[in-house]
Amino acid sequence: MSDNHAPRTASQRVAWITTVVVASLVLVFLMAPILAIMPLSFSSGSYLTYPLPGFSLRWYEDFLNSPRWVSSLKNSVIIGVASTILSMVLGTLASLGLAQWKSKFKPLVLAIVLSPVVVPGVITAVGLYFFFAPLGLTGSYAGLILAHTALSTPFVVITVSATLQSFDMNLARAAASLGASPIYAFRRVILPLILPGLASGALFAFATSFDEVVVVLFMAGPEQRTLPREMFSGIRENISPTITAAAVILTTISVILLATLEALRRRNERLKGNLR
Amino acid sequence: MTAAFVAGADASSEVPLKRRLKRAERTRRLKALALILPLLLFLLFTFLGPIAGMLWRSVDDWEVRQVMPHTVAALADWDGKDVPGEPAFAALAGDIRTARDAGTVAIASKRLNYALNGFRTIMSGTARNLKTLPEPGTAKDTLIGINPAWGERATWAAIKGASGPLTSFYLLGALDLTRNLDGAIVAAPEEQAIYRDVFGRTFTISLGVTVLCLILGFPVAYMLATLPTGQSNVLMIFVLLPFWTSLLVRTCAWIVVLQSEGIVNDSLRWIGLIDEPLRLIYNRFGVYVAMTHVLLPFMILPLYSSMRSISPAYMRAAASLGASPVTAFLRIYLPQTVPGIGAGSLLVFILAIGYYITPALVGGAADQMISYFIAFYTTETVNWGLASALGAVLLLATLLLAVVYGKLVHGQQVTGGMKN
Numbered sequence: 234m235s236d237n238h239a240p241r242t243a244s245q246r247v248a249w250i251t252t253v254v255v256a257s258l259v260l261v262f263l264m265a266p267i268l269a270i271m272p273l274s275f276s277s278g279s280y281l282t283y284p285l286p287g288f289s290l291r292w293y294e295d296f297l298n299s300p301r302w303v304s305s306l307k308n309s310v311i312i313g314v315a316s317t318i319l320s321m322v323l324g325t326l327a328s329l330g331l332a333q334w335k336s337k338f339k340p341l342v343l344a345i346v347l348s349p350v351v352v353p354g355v356i357t358a359v360g361l362y363f364f365f366a367p368l369g370l371t372g373s374y375a376g377l378i379l380a381h382t383a384l385s386t387p388f389v390v391i392t393v394s395a396t397l398q399s400f401d402m403n404l405a406r407a408a409a410s411l412g413a414s415p416i417y418a419f420r421r422v423i424l425p426l427i428l429p430g431l432a433s434g435a436l437f438a439f440a441t442s443f444d445e446v447v448v449v450l451f452m453a454g455p456e457q458r459t460l461p462r463e464m465f466s467g468i469r470e471n472i473s474p475t476i477t478a479a480a481v482i483l484t485t486i487s488v489i490l491l492a493t494l495e496a497l498r499r500r501n502e503r504l505k506g507n508l509r
Numbered sequence: 510m511t512a513a514f515v516a517g518a519d520a521s522s523e524v525p526l527k528r529r530l531k532r533a534e535r536t537r538r539l540k541a542l543a544l545i546l547p548l549l550l551f552l553l554f555t556f557l558g559p560i561a562g563m564l565w566r567s568v569d570d571w572e573v574r575q576v577m578p579h580t581v582a583a584l585a586d587w588d589g590k591d592v593p594g595e596p597a598f599a600a601l602a603g604d605i606r607t608a609r610d611a612g613t614v615a616i617a618s619k620r621l622n623y624a625l626n627g628f629r630t631i632m633s634g635t636a637r638n639l640k641t642l643p644e645p646g647t648a649k650d651t652l653i654g655i656n657p658a659w660g661e662r663a664t665w666a667a668i669k670g671a672s673g674p675l676t677s678f679y680l681l682g683a684l685d686l687t688r689n690l691d692g693a694i695v696a697a698p699e700e701q702a703i704y705r706d707v708f709g710r711t712f713t714i715s716l717g718v719t720v721l722c723l724i725l726g727f728p729v730a731y732m733l734a735t736l737p738t739g740q741s742n743v744l745m746i747f748v749l750l751p752f753w754t755s756l757l758v759r760t761c762a763w764i765v766v767l768q769s770e771g772i773v774n775d776s777l778r779w780i781g782l783i784d785e786p787l788r789l790i791y792n793r794f795g796v797y798v799a800m801t802h803v804l805l806p807f808m809i810l811p812l813y814s815s816m817r818s819i820s821p822a823y824m825r826a827a828a829s830l831g832a833s834p835v836t837a838f839l840r841i842y843l844p845q846t847v848p849g850i851g852a853g854s855l856l857v858f859i860l861a862i863g864y865y866i867t868p869a870l871v872g873g874a875a876d877q878m879i880s881y882f883i884a885f886y887t888t889e890t891v892n893w894g895l896a897s898a899l900g901a902v903l904l905l906a907t908l909l910l911a912v913v914y915g916k917l918v919h920g921q922q923v924t925g926g927m928k929n
Contacts, residue, residue: 245834249735256732259725260747263805266762267754269772273765281765283772323548330544333537344915346548349556351911353863355880356900359887360559363566383555386548444755447865451888464757468870472764480758487753 267484274477281472292478302479305463312374312459313442316381320438323382324389325431331390332397350387354447357384362451372454380448385438392437396430429501436494443486560904567680567897570673576617577604581672584665589690593665598648601659601668602639609636623892624678625667631658666690679898704882704899711878714796714868715861721801722808722857723850730812730849734819752806760870763799764790795871803867804860808853811918815849848917855914859907879903 273281277289296302327346331339349357361380362371370376400423408418446461453462460483467476574581579600587593608614618632635655643651652659670678670688681687681694685702689695696702729748733741751759766772769786777783789795819842827837865880879899886896 242834248834252728252732256728259729259805260744262725263751263802264747266759266766266802267751270758270762270765280770281768282770282775323551326544327548330541330546334541334545336538342545342549345552345557349552351859351907352556352560353865353880353903353907355863355865355883356560356563356904356907357556359883359896359900360563361555362887363893364559364562379555383552386552390548440753444757446757451884461755461757464755464761465866465870468757468761468764472761476761477765480755480761483755483758487755488750491749491753 270477271481271484274474274481276474279474281474281477292474295475296478296482299475301458302460302463302475305458305460306482308457309443309459309461312377312381312457313439315374315378316385316442317435317438319378319382320385320389321431321435324386324434324438325393327386328390328393328397331394346390347387349384354445358448358451361448365452371452372457374457376452377449377457380452381442381445384445384448385441388437388441389434392434393427393430396427396433400427429497432497433494436490436497440487440490563897564901564904565897566893567683567901568675568677569894570620570671570676570678572616572620573668573671574673576608576613577601577668580604580668584669584672587665587669589662589666589669589692592660592662595646595649597665598652598659599643599645602643602648602652605632605636605639606642609639620671621667623682623895624671625663627658628664628667631656631664635659663690676894679894680901682895683898683902707877707879707882708902710876711862714793714800714876714878715858715864717797718800718804718861719808719854719858721797722805723854725801726805726808726812726853727850730809730816733809733813734816748806748809751802752810756803756866759803760799760867763795763802764871767795767798790871792873793876796868796876799867799871800861800864804857807856807860811853811856812846812849815846815852819845852914852918855910855917859910859914862910863903863907 270281272283272285274292275288275290276285277287277291278285331343357380361376365371365376365380370379404422404426405418408422409415413421444461446459446465449457449459449462450465453459460479464476464479464483467473467479580597583597583600584593587597605614608617614632614636615629618629621628621632635652638655639651649659658664670676678688682697682701683704685697685705686694687697687701733744733748735741736744764771767789768774769788771789773789774783774786777787789798823841823845824837827841828834832840862878863880864878865884868876868878869881869884880903883896883899883903886892886899
């Protein structure tokens with residue numbers, strides 16, 4: 234696909250250069266604010282302004298010495314991991330079922346499964362707030378894990394279904410014809426091939442929970458405050474450099490997730506390439 | 510998966526093949542359903558049930574029914590033309606005494622106060638001053654003696670209107686409508702009629718953000734789709750990294766960048782363009798900037814994937830047939846990107862109308878969208894009926910747009926950490 238729209242005439246070249254300039258400015262717009270606040274977290278001063286008076290790690294120290302921030306990070310990880318595991322189990326089973334289920338109700342079921350993505354967060358949060366309060370699930374880890382699982386599962390179903398779609402069922406048949414039991418075939422043939430897809434689904438699920446704040450705002454008690462929830466309060470009150478340190482920590486985790494996802498995607502491409 | 514076929518092979522040959530196949534097919538279907546069912550049941554409990562419950566609250570009128578059952582019963586066949594007779598007053602006096610002893614007066618007065626401003630005072634004053642149950646036959650005079658409002662039709666119409674079991678009161682309220690004394694639907698009084706404005710504002714901001722995302726996203730998607738894969742993959746990081754960065758981080762970043770001591774204002778002052786800092790945050794401008802930033806990847810990704818599939822041969826053909834670059838672009842390239850434009854714009858718009866966090870943090874009082882009011886009535890003033898009714902309207906709008914979106918992209922799916 235190289236140089237497929239290679240500009241040939243002068244006017245085309247002008248148009249192409251203009252596009253590249255405008256597009257690059259937009260890419261800068263996307264990245265700049267995130268890059269702009271990162272250095273502030275390493276400032277030795279307590280104002281969020283440039284130029285920095287000096288370099289220090291005091292705000293990270295502040296973050297790590299604050300029980301509030303540390304427990305919020307812990308909560309984010311606990312709720313994220315638990316809801317990822319739960320949504321992986323439910324979502325993978327459902328994807329396997331959906332892959333071999335032919336029915337006129339399939340679009341409806343798919344719509345239901347994917348609906349948590351489309352429904353505004355506030356509506357989900359308010360509904361859960363009313364529904365979980367009498368059950369004693371508000372202000373509890375269980376309630377938040379259940380809510381986040383509902384929000385993450387659609388992404389698991391989307392990624393795992395896409396993986397299953399590109400999976401060649403003949404491989405399973407070949408394994409069976411060579412005498413493998415269905416379970417052995419699943420373990421030795423199917424699972425290794427769909428594993429990258431499963432892992433991507435898990436990453437999406439974790440990222441969804443890790444970044445979610447609206448449901449947490451309504452449902453979490455003081456004990457269950459997550460990192461984004463703590464940041465929300467901080468931004469509301471007054472942005473201290475500690476918040477920029479929290480932002481850098483959150484962004485680092487996002488970058489790790491994204492890099493892992495990209496590595497998985499490439500490995501998958503390679504695997505597919507080898508099979509052909 | 511293949512087990513059904515393998516197992517079918519050694520089944521007794523007495524059974525005709527057709528029936529065996531049918532049976533195998535049915536087993537397969539049941540197996541598939543058994544795999545989907547856990548998730549459906551789970552969602553019923555954690556998602557569909559709660560939302561149905563919210564919708565129910567928008568029409569459920571239980572307070573007055575529960576606190577003042579005798580009054581509700583006495584008003585059942587009241588025609589609303591004149592102040593009701595002695596039996597209704599007697600029932601009301603009884604109900605108020607009972608409610609006072611049970612401490613439930615406030616529940617009913619809160620609901621009645623929505624219908625008629627000042628009703629809370631009428632109720633609490635009456636509950637306080639009604640020392641004993643009035644003698645039979647004197648209830649009407651006693652109550653009107655305590656508060657002349659009991660002698661007015663509107664007071665009783667409010668009770669009758671709130672008698673339940675179902676009400677259109679909250680849903681009408683969400684649309685700035687109310688019922689007058691005769692039950693006809695009329696415009697709500699000025700001071701309560703704010704929701705059409707809020708919906709209008711939500712719509713305006715969402716549309717503005719969608720247009721901005723399209724204007725900014727189109728050239729980026731075009732460039733990424735046109736460059737060789739290696740280069741476009743590198744530049745894709747500029748789109749994906751913000752996309753994966755927490756919404757809170759990005760909102761916080763914009764506040765830091767745009768505040769009066771922020772980088773933008775400092776730079777402008779340093780250049781000498783301005784003397785006084787510009788107000789760039791906690792207003793509509795800030796909302797547009799931050800929301801466009803957050804939603805832009807949702808526009809770029811579907812656009813990019815639709816442009817990726819456009820064959821460059823068409824443009825070459827157009828050029829070889831003598832079309833100018835502009836004509837070729839407008840007549841050949843642009844029409845082929847319409848599905849991508851439609852998908853991206855709808856997705857951004859759907860996500861924007863439900864937005865809460867960003868406007869709440871970077872907007873002023875006049876920039877709050879419908880989600881803010883739903884949250885406000887749920888947690889601050891605890892008017893759950895109205896919160897649910899506003900939620901119902903937002904949900905309806907979202908689902909209608911989602912259906913259109915589904916028809917448009919049927920099958921292609923855009924994944925990504927949806928953030929609101």
